Amino acid sequence: EVQLVESGGGLVQPGGSLRLSCAASGFTVKSTFISWVRQAPGKGLEWVSVIYRGGSTYYADSVNGRFTISRDNSENTVFLQMNSLRVEDTAVYYCARDEDVYNSKGFDPWGQGTLVTVSS
Amino acid sequence: DIQMTQSPSSLSASVGDRVTITCRASQDIVTYLNWYQHKPGKAPKLLIYAASSLKSGVPSRFSGSGSRTDFTLTINSLQPEDFATYYCQQTYSVPWTFGQGTKVDIK
Numbered sequence: 001e002v003q004l005v006e007s008g009g010g011l012v013q014p015g016g017s018l019r020l021s022c023a024a025s026g027f028t029v030k031s032t033f034i035s036w037v038r039q040a041p042g043k044g045l046e047w048v049s050v051i052y053r054g055g056s057t058y059y060a061d062s063v064n065g066r067f068t069i070s071r072d073n074s075e076n077t078v079f080l081q082m083n084s085l086r087v088e089d090t091a092v093y094y095c096a097r098d099e100d101v102y103n104s105k106g107f108d109p110w111g112q113g114t115l116v117t118v119s120s
Numbered sequence: 121d122i123q124m125t126q127s128p129s130s131l132s133a134s135v136g137d138r139v140t141i142t143c144r145a146s147q148d149i150v151t152y153l154n155w156y157q158h159k160p161g162k163a164p165k166l167l168i169y170a171a172s173s174l175k176s177g178v179p180s181r182f183s184g185s186g187s188r189t190d191f192t193l194t195i196n197s198l199q200p201e202d203f204a205t206y207y208c209q210q211t212y213s214v215p216w217t218f219g220q221g222t223k224v225d226i227k
Contacts, residue, residue: 035216037164044221045156045164045207050214058214061121094163104211106154106169113163 009114022095
C-alpha cells in the first residue's frame, strides 16, 4: 500500500525550531516528488515546499530562508526543518506525493497531517 | 506567483443537486490544474488531475473541464458524503498555489 506518515509536530515557542518527518511506504521517495502543504486554523491549504526526484528544492515565499526540505533515501523519509518559527506558522502540516510534476498527476496520496503550534 | 481564484467561496446545496465550482488562474497554466476534496480532520483527497482526468476510484459524478485560465469542477447528483471543502491547485510553476477553497454545505 502506498502511504505517507508524518511525525514531529508539537508545541514550540516563537523563534524556535522543529523537524517534521514524512515516512513513505509502498514506493521510494527518491523516484518521485514530495511536497509539504499546511493548513492554518480556519484557513485554506497552502503549499510550502517540494523536493524533486533529482534533488532540487523549492519553497513558498513565506518560508523561504527559514525552512529546509531534505530526504534520506536509506530511511525512505522526507524531512522539513523549520527554523525561526513564527506564530503564523501554526498549522497542520501534510506531506504529499506527486508522481510526475511534468505531467500534472496531482498530489496523491497525502499523509494524515501533524500539528505544529507556535506559541509562547 | 500564479494566483488561483475560486468561486463561490461557499454554497448550500441539496442531495441530488448539480454543483459547479469555478477556478481562474492569473495566467495561462495549460491544464496543470488539480482538484481536491477536504473534510475536517482528514487528509485532502485528489479528485481530478490535469484539469479533466478522473482519479481512479473517484465516483464518475465528479468531472473537471477547462484549460489555460478557466476551469470548472462539476458534481452531478450531490451525495451526502460530498459535503466538504473543494480546492483547485496549479502545478504549472512553483510556487504551486491553491485556490482559497469552496465550502459545500447542506441547504
